[in-house]
Amino acid sequence: MSDVLAVADHRRGELRDVSFEIVRAGRELAADLGGDLHLAVIAGDTEAFADRLSLAGVDAIHTVDAGAEFNHDLYAGATAALFEELSPTAVLMPNSVNGLDYAPAVANRLDVPLVADAVGLAYDGGLEATREMYGSKVETAVEVSEEPFAVTVRGGEWAAVEETADVPVETFDYEFDESASGARVQGFEEVGAGDVDIADAEFLVSIGRGIEEEENLELIEELAEVTGATLSSSRPIVDNGWLPKNRQVGQSGKQVTPDVYLAIGISGAVQHVAGMKGAETIIAINTDPNAPIFDIADYGIVGDLFDVVPALIEEFN
Amino acid sequence: MKILVTVKEVAEAADDFEIEGTDIGEQFLEYDLNEWDDYAVEAAVQLSEEYDDVEVVSATIGPERSEETIRMALAKGVDRAIRVWDDDVAAADLDVAAKTRLFASVVEEEEPDLVLSGVQAADDGFGATGVSLADEIGFDWAAVVNRLDTDDDLSTAHVHRELEGGIEELTDVDLPAVLTIQTGLNEPRYASLRGIRQAQGKEISEFGLADLGLDADAVASPIERTAMYEPETESDATYFDGSADEQAAQLADVLRDKGVVSE
Numbered sequence: 001m002s003d004v005l006a007v008a009d010h011r012r013g014e015l016r017d018v019s020f021e022i023v024r025a026g027r028e029l030a031a032d033l034g035g036d037l038h039l040a041v042i043a044g045d046t047e048a049f050a051d052r053l054s055l056a057g058v059d060a061i062h063t064v065d066a067g068a069e070f071n072h073d074l075y076a077g078a079t080a081a082l083f084e085e086l087s088p089t090a091v092l093m094p095n096s097v098n099g100l101d102y103a104p105a106v107a108n109r110l111d112v113p114l115v116a117d118a119v120g121l122a123y124d125g126g127l128e129a130t131r132e133m134y135g136s137k138v139e140t141a142v143e144v145s146e147e148p149f150a151v152t153v154r155g156g157e158w159a160a161v162e163e164t165a166d167v168p169v170e171t172f173d174y175e176f177d178e179s180a181s182g183a184r185v186q187g188f189e190e191v192g193a194g195d196v197d198i199a200d201a202e203f204l205v206s207i208g209r210g211i212e213e214e215e216n217l218e219l220i221e222e223l224a225e226v227t228g229a230t231l232s233s234s235r236p237i238v239d240n241g242w243l244p245k246n247r248q249v250g251q252s253g254k255q256v257t258p259d260v261y262l263a264i265g266i267s268g269a270v271q272h273v274a275g276m277k278g279a280e281t282i283i284a285i286n287t288d289p290n291a292p293i294f295d296i297a298d299y300g301i302v303g304d305l306f307d308v309v310p311a312l313i314e315e316f317n
Numbered sequence: 318m319k320i321l322v323t324v325k326e327v328a329e330a331a332d333d334f335e336i337e338g339t340d341i342g343e344q345f346l347e348y349d350l351n352e353w354d355d356y357a358v359e360a361a362v363q364l365s366e367e368y369d370d371v372e373v374v375s376a377t378i379g380p381e382r383s384e385e386t387i388r389m390a391l392a393k394g395v396d397r398a399i400r401v402w403d404d405d406v407a408a409a410d411l412d413v414a415a416k417t418r419l420f421a422s423v424v425e426e427e428e429p430d431l432v433l434s435g436v437q438a439a440d441d442g443f444g445a446t447g448v449s450l451a452d453e454i455g456f457d458w459a460a461v462v463n464r465l466d467t468d469d470d471l472s473t474a475h476v477h478r479e480l481e482g483g484i485e486e487l488t489d490v491d492l493p494a495v496l497t498i499q500t501g502l503n504e505p506r507y508a509s510l511r512g513i514r515q516a517q518g519k520e521i522s523e524f525g526l527a528d529l530g531l532d533a534d535a536v537a538s539p540i541e542r543t544a545m546y547e548p549e550t551e552s553d554a555t556y557f558d559g560s561a562d563e564q565a566a567q568l569a570d571v572l573r574d575k576g577v578v579s580e
Contacts, residue, residue, distance in 0.1 A: 011480065070486075072460075076452070095444075097480045100436070100497070101460035104413060104449035113539045114413050116443040128543075133441055134330040134341065139548045146539035152445075182457030182494070186487040189477070203577035227578045239501035251481050260577045281575055283568065284554070288332040290547075299571055300554040301564045311565030316578060 002033035003088040007040045007079055008053060009096050011070065012188065015049055018094040018153070020160035025121060025153045026092050027057035027161070032123035033089055036060065040172075042078050043067040047169075056163040063169060066176040070098045073181040076105040078174045083110055085172070088148060090127070095152035097252075107150040114150045115142060119157045127151075136270055136292045156274060192253065194246035201230035204258045206249055206276070208234040210265015210286065210305055214242045219309055220264060226316040232256065234272045250275035265305050268293025285309070318368065318471055320361040321429035323420060323447070324375045324390050324398075326383035327351040327440040339542045350386045353435025357498040359505040360465055361433050362394035368471065372396050376423045378416060380407065384521060391516035392508035399423055403525030409536035417449040419536070422529035424454050430471065432495040436461050444497075451495035459490045463499040467492075 006026035008019040023039065030037040036059035041049045046063035053061060064078045079102070083091055091110075093103040095117045107114035119139075120130030127144040129151060178184070198204060205224045211217060217237075224231045231247060238248040249256050251271040261279035266272060268284070268291055276282070277296055284297040285305050294300045301308055326348050334345035350358075358375070365371035375390045375398045377383055387398045401419050409415060424432065432451070437444035451458035463485070464477035471492060478486040479499050490496070508516070526532055557567040572578040 011484070016481075072448075072458070097461045097478065100444050101448060101458075101478070104445035104447075105452035105458075107413065107445075108417060108449045108452040111414075114443075114445055114449070115540060116413070116445045131442075132548075133545070134328070135439065137330050137334070137547070138336065138341065138545050140339070140542050140546075141544035143541050143543050144539055145541065149539075182491040183459055184489045186475075186489055188480075189485045189487060190483060191485055192483045203572075227572065229577070235500070241504065245483070248483075252479050253483055255482070260572065260575050262572075281571075283571065290332060294554055295551045297552065297554040299568070300552070300556045301568060302556065303561055303564055307561035308565050308568075311562045312568060314562075315565055315569035 002035035003038060003086060004030040004033065004035060004090045004092060005038045005040060005083055005086055005088040006092040007042065007075070007094070008049065009094045009098060010044055010049060013044065015052055016096065017160060018096055018155040019053065020055070020162065021155060021158040022092055022094055022153055023053070023055050023058055023161040024158040029090055029092070029121050029123055035089065038062060038086055038088065040064065040079060040082055042075055043069060043071070050169045054165055054167040055161045056165045057161060058165065058167045061167050061169045062172040064172050064174050066174060067178055069185055071178060071181055071185060072102040072105065072183060074176045074178070075102040076109065077176065078172070079106045080109045081174055082172055090148060091150045093150070093152050095154045099152050103150065103152045110150070112148050112150050113144050113146050114152070115144060116152045117154050118151050119154050121151065121153070135267065137290065154270070192244070192246035192248065194244055196230060196246065198230055198232045198247060198249065199254050199256050201256070202259045203227065203229040204232045204256060204260070205229040205262045205264065206232040206234065206266060207237060207264050208266030209236045211237070214240065217242055223309055223313050226313055229262070234266045263293050263297070264309065266293055267291045268296065318371045318431070319427060319429040320364060320371060320373045321424065321427055321432045322354070322357050322361045322373060322375045322390070322395065323432070323434040324354045324358065324377045324387065325351040325435070325438050326377065326379050326386040327438050329439065336545050336547065339545045341545070348382065348386065350389050351435050351438050353437055353439070353498060353500060355505040356500055356502045357433040357435050358390050358393055358395060359503045360498055363503060364467065365394065374399065374427060374429070376401070376420060378402065378406065378411065378419055387521055388516045389508055391519045392512040393506055394512065397519055398521040399524060400521055401524045401529070405526055405533040406536055410538050410541055411536060412538040412540040413443055413445045413449050415536045415538050416446045417453050418531065419529065420446070420450045421453045422531055423524070424450070426529070430493050432456065434495060434497050436497045436499050447495050447497035456493045456495050457491050458495040459488055460497045461499050462496045463502050465496065465502060
């Protein structure tokens with residue numbers, strides 16, 4: 001048998017989007033391999049999750065009833081045990097933050113090769129995965145000459161499967177003593193609350209690494225003021241402490257859907273794009289004509305923000 | 318206490334570059350300390366300043382050229398460094414498992430109480446070595462750590478893990494542990510002139526596979542990069558040409574048309 005085992009992702013009672021996307025990735029790979037797609041649902045209300053994940057293309061769902069939330073020892077242990085039980089050719093896990101916290105341990109424990117953050121998968125006698133390198137400037141093909149293998153898949157790269165089906169659900173018994181785990185989740189905290197909610201803004205002027213120095217932020221603040229825009233930023237600006245966390249757009253920040261998103265000096269890393277691609281109109285100013293932000297922009301200016309932004313301020317003064 | 322920090326020299330591609338074979342041409346690459354590792358170094362050095370008797374050792378898999386990057390870490394307060402390299406390592410296409418084996422041997426040699434690693438490397442972006450290493454050496458771990466506090470007796474690390482969507486997970490991790498460090502955890506210091514001078518006198522030990530009790534099999538990888546290409550541009554953006562003033566005028570018109578700016 002050349003089956004595929006995929007693992008769902010959830011948090012605080014909600015399945016995450018990548019759970020529905022990994023079903024598509026897994027189904028396509030299982031079709032190439034000529035095997036079944038098994039889906040693992042670990043921790044939380046597994047019954048409800050299994051019900052929701054009874055999707056077209058899934059051949060079996062395996063629930064692991066242990067713990068309320070993600071714990072990497074549980075996920076790594078249960079996934080590896082299920083792998084031993086099913087002997088699949090491939091195990092797919094999400095390249096989410098939680099995926100980063102357990103998938104490498106699964107691969108190591110099973111002594112199988114790991115391809116991380118795949119954006120494409122094909123199998124024709126061997127796995128060929130597509131990955132990005134150098135900050136998404138290039139794509140690469142990597143071939144894996146050993147089986148079985150492990151892959152983490154990037155969220156947003158496969159269309160979610162929505163069509164439901166009647167999928168058999170089996171309980172997989174896995175003993176887990178959370179108190180014995182060396183890493184114990186104590187709770188969650190929402191960060192970035194503040195006076196402004198950038199998620200509500202209709203017009204965001206967003207600044208990235210291209211601003212170079214903290215004092216240059218004044219220029220962008222002036223632009224925001226004369227245009228009545230709300231100021232937001234990509235991750236490095238918040239990392240530097242130049243703007244508070246509640247201004248950060250991206251995977252680990254806020255998801256925004258303004259009418260206009262003006263990205264200034266932002267290259268468009270995948271984590272940033274995940275937070276702003278829902279904007280109705282995207283306008284980018286960047287010196288690098290190959291910056292990935294232009295791939296999703298409706299309007300582009302290849303130019304120096306220190307020339308363009310003062311001229312733009314002048315337009316509205 | 319001993320803290321081991323894994324430090325990688327990463328390549329950054331110039332805005333304009335050409336691909337030669339399965340990589341970007343050497344002349345279009347610039348090398349620097351991996352940004353995530355810079356935060357890991359800072360975290361280690363801060364712990365060494367906070368507690369007595371903490372030694373910070375960096376470990377790098379890299380060619381002689383990477384000593385420049387290693388000196389940067391030494392200048393920022395790392396006490397001494399280890400560099401792993403030889404002809405077999407140079408000839409290999411190192412995958413996560415191979416890096417894990419190399420670092421696990423360094424851990425066996427050094428017996429650290431804490432290992433800090435950047436979440437990912439800016440060039441290949443695998444984001445897997447730290448957790449794989451933790452599993453291999455039997456340490457506890459936490460990935461994507463953006464806040465780190467430690468108990469006075471250094472028995473437990475209280476960490477925040479940065480999840481998606483502005484949520485952080487609060488987790489206690491028993492030491493010894495491997496923590497993979499996210500950017501924003503701290504403010505990495507610049508190397509002072511004094512630090513740079515001192516770094517020249519600090520030790521960089523060089524280890525080959527044999528020194529680590531390994532052979533060429535340890536770096537054999539079943540994963541091979543077979544192609545590299547520039548992604549097809551999906552851009553259907555309308556570009557504004559001309560001088561900065563002309564570009565700004567066209568952009569202003571769009572903003573007015575969209576109704577987000579009124580005069």
